[in-house]
Amino acid sequence: MHADPAGVLTGAHFLDGDHACCEGALAAGCRFVAGYPITPSTEVVERIALRFPEVGGTFIQMEDELASSIAIAGAVWGGQRAMTVTSGPGFSLMMEHIGFAAMTETPCVFVNVQRGGPSTGLPTLPGQADMMQARWGSHGDYEIIAVSPNSPQEAFDLTVKAFNLAERYRVPVLVMMDECVGHMMERVVIPRAEEIEIYPRRYTTASNQDYLPYAPAEDLVPAMARAGQGYRFHMTGLTHDERGYPDMSAAGQARLVRRLSEKIRRACIPLSDIVEQDVDGAEAVVVSYGITSRVVLPAIQSVKARGRRVGCLRLRTVWPFPADRIRELAPKVRAFVVPELNLGQMVREVERSAAPTRVLSVPHAGGTVHDPAVVADAIMEALA
């Protein structure tokens, strides 16, 4: 299925990442957004508020992030593609509904334009310190998908992708931007509607009598119904059986929670979206994502200029983490170097996959980006 041309602003534009994210959502067919203002994500919903009345979308500024993050779930079950947008403290408030969306298999998109934390932290300055919160922030065992754009163009592209993955796997998908990408302005090329692939919602074709809301297909993803179509189905955040009815048993819990995780884990390799440069034959590989993946480029150049072979591996999909690829590279390199705007989060995933190969974290508390010289020194240290 192709994008609805009504929402596609085809052409070359000069946009910041927040606005590009908005255009990505429009192109992906998102027609319901609930949000609450928070720096540095607000520009996304401001543009949504401006654009939606012209494309048949409904925007509502809710009373808080708790409300926004479940209003989108309601809209999804009413048949819309839906998104909410936030940052830092708002993301913390949304955690319960990321778990709710995972549990009820509600396809939806959460955008987090990351700023410095914890608490109110640095509202206008960048951070990448919500990466583990994105993965583990809601209680219980579940899996989500998260993408991390490093440019306004990718803010567009990966927002479209986020909607498609949400529908494909019936899972909340998180767009983990950062303040730099959100606020930097660059050229963004939006293709024609017929060039944008849209993954349609997986609606059931079963009759009203035969429909089981949580009976999984072969890929472990159940087909969905929408309200008002006569299915008279039940949905609950309680542990539930295939009928959607509560099932308060250890066996029921194992069946459901294992499936929710397994449907994503099983898809880890097809989901893996990484960009590699000069990885073959490299002595060291720098693993990065988001704005940091651009800051490392001059660092890598300077180390290469000293005659060392350094590769670059950039995560566009951060969750599920592409552990297989790191495992594959580990015996071939001397070290991985992982700079990120936090005190060491995704580096733990690299360590788990790379052992016993050396992994060097290049932490940064946020507020600005790394000094490339610091990253270059870290690469040299890794090779020493």
Next chain:
Amino acid sequence: MSVSMENPVERYLRTDRIPHIWCPGCGIGTTVNCFTRAIDESGIDLDKLAIVSGIGCTGRVAGYMKVDSFHTTHGRPIPFATGLKLAEPDLKVVVYSGDGDLIAIGGNHFIHAARRNIDLTVICVNNLTYGMTGGQVTPTTPEGAIASTSPYGNYEQPFNLPYLAESSGAVYVARWTVYHVTQLKKSMREALGKRGFSFVEVISPCPTLYGRRNRLGDGLDELKIYKQRSKIQNGANTKDVELGMKGPIVVGKFVDRERPTFSDAMEAHFARTLGERYARARH
């Protein structure tokens, strides 16, 4: 001649989920009975009816109703229902939940949905306590009442829900006790027929926790007390209907007025300000 022995409310229930979890003497089942009869009389297409509940004893109502039903998170059925209704305006969306869910943890959503006049019917079964978690104090527990977290008696002033609903913008406000089954059914039917944020409060016994701790006897005794204390006063000023441990429980239909809904206001505003640029939502 054969006589149908089917209970008239059965077709509205997921009978495969009965027995329900509610205690003997609990009033929630009575409210559901009234609600099914209200639906029956209203002639609503059941395929177009959605029930949204939060968490708690009343939060289980959604699971027992044989319609599209959503058992959401604690305090958040109203914002879920807001998204559902705006996404699919053909639905009649009913939020059915308890006082703790709607008014304590969900209080902010309650006042804002009323302010916006989202087209929802909100039914609040007010048993004056948190039943599911063992009888803690709530924002509706009367002053002096004993609860597990107010073992020496509640010293906080409770909310007066009809007043809160009216002053926040609800277009329909009624209160009954589970004794008033006929009036309750009628108010539910009227609320279902109303465009905008309609609110029905039902005072309901919780003999297991609230009734026992406050020496109100069993469910039937608590019901009798509510019957005796009730004073029907349609059109009463909602300022004057607060609930105490003693004194009258003023019941009746208090508010029935017209106001543009959120969607009406939005569509009219965009049509006016944007003219032909405005594209109405497609559903």
